[in-house]
Amino acid sequence: MPSPSILFVDHSAALGGAELYLLDVAKHFRDRAAVVTFENGPFVDRLQAACIKSQVIAAPASILEVRRDSSFLRLVAAVPALCRFAFQLVSTARDYDILFANSQKSFLVTAIAGVLSRRPVIWNLHDLLTDDHFSAGKRHLVARVANACASRVIVNSEATRKAFASSGGRRSLTRIVYNGIDAADFDVSPHDVQTVRNNFQLQSEPVVGVFSRLASWKGQHVLLDAVAALPEIHVLIVGDALFGGDVKYARTLRQTAEKRGMAHRVHFAGFQQNIAPYLHACDIVIHTSTAPEPFGRVIVEGMLAGKPVIATKAGGAREIITSEQNGLLVAPGDSAALRQAIVSLLSKPDMARALAQRGRQEAASRYSLEKMVEGINHVFQSVAPPVTTA
Numbered sequence: 001m002p003s004p005s006i007l008f009v010d011h012s013a014a015l016g017g018a019e020l021y022l023l024d025v026a027k028h029f030r031d032r033a034a035v036v037t038f039e040n041g042p043f044v045d046r047l048q049a050a051c052i053k054s055q056v057i058a059a060p061a062s063i064l065e066v067r068r069d070s071s072f073l074r075l076v077a078a079v080p081a082l083c084r085f086a087f088q089l090v091s092t093a094r095d096y097d098i099l100f101a102n103s104q105k106s107f108l109v110t111a112i113a114g115v116l117s118r119r120p121v122i123w124n125l126h127d128l129l130t131d132d133h134f135s136a137g138k139r140h141l142v143a144r145v146a147n148a149c150a151s152r153v154i155v156n157s158e159a160t161r162k163a164f165a166s167s168g169g170r171r172s173l174t175r176i177v178y179n180g181i182d183a184a185d186f187d188v189s190p191h192d193v194q195t196v197r198n199n200f201q202l203q204s205e206p207v208v209g210v211f212s213r214l215a216s217w218k219g220q221h222v223l224l225d226a227v228a229a230l231p232e233i234h235v236l237i238v239g240d241a242l243f244g245g246d247v248k249y250a251r252t253l254r255q256t257a258e259k260r261g262m263a264h265r266v267h268f269a270g271f272q273q274n275i276a277p278y279l280h281a282c283d284i285v286i287h288t289s290t291a292p293e294p295f296g297r298v299i300v301e302g303m304l305a306g307k308p309v310i311a312t313k314a315g316g317a318r319e320i321i322t323s324e325q326n327g328l329l330v331a332p333g334d335s336a337a338l339r340q341a342i343v344s345l346l347s348k349p350d351m352a353r354a355l356a357q358r359g360r361q362e363a364a365s366r367y368s369l370e371k372m373v374e375g376i377n378h379v380f381q382s383v384a385p386p387v388t389t390a
């Protein structure tokens, strides 16, 4: 069967986990694919740098301003704009065999464009459709649109699949494809690691790091609570507020560090294009999400860097980490349990080393780029239109 051509669609041009995933996917299919985004931004720059064909079809503000915490009514009010905007996508869509939506907002537009252009639509669902993240009305609406318009729904974990089904989505549409991450990206030179340590004047004190966009549900404040009573520990906070609503949270984090007299040992590194040397500069990598994480790329990245990882026991993190086998799990939002886990790893270096070693091996074999591409290819072949022979 000839290889189908693919139009990837993502509403965002920020560098979130879903866009970093799409960057790797699109790299593999770049000879027969293009990526459409609804705005310009760093993701588009990264696509261009990787020689991936891209196009910005600017969406009206009424679409871009629908956020994950917007009300159901706001979403319904945006439907006419979504339909009008879908018409703009149709002429590009007709040049490709398969349409692949990489976000919820882009899925709603692509679903309509798929009907109009008679192209199969795949939705790669990166979100957990649960009450923690979305209103019931919104969850049920997108699940119903998926039932009606999607040929397949790729989910990034069993947890995401379960939430989709609980929201009314058809389980038979789903295929799990875990994020694949290139282990080679996490081999870094000692010089690069030393540069990071020098930048923050880190000496021999223990360093724990958290790597995520700054957002309340990502829980960086829980780590500050956990280490408040551990004065010898330094904290590296890598990431920034990616979306407007999170800027206030980012400011509050900095103020908390100041108020608690921790500013000298809480280091804000901002968003980094390459987090690998920062991971290596830490003794422990910590994931602090207070709500269930759909997948949690940073957990795998910490493991690939050969670091012991502590993550919160919910959602996709539970599929990646088996506590005391390849990392540690603690209850979300429980700063006392997190403190205990940090102290335990620092006081038992042999155990920390064993967890890190096993974590690295498992992450490299379970979350490889090859497995991810194979899974996606499978889905492409299953929805590709049949070839007609003369």
Ligand code: UDP
Pocket (backbone or CB within 6 Å): 015, 016, 017, 018, 020, 211, 212, 213, 238, 239, 240, 270, 271, 272, 273, 274, 275, 295, 296, 297, 298, 299, 301
């Ligand atoms: N990340 C990054 N620079 C930063 C902080 C994070 O490139 O300063 C990346 C991180 O390496 C990971 C992604 O952002 O690949 C976050 O993905 P994850 O699944 O953990 O969370 P999401 O942002 O999708 O909720």
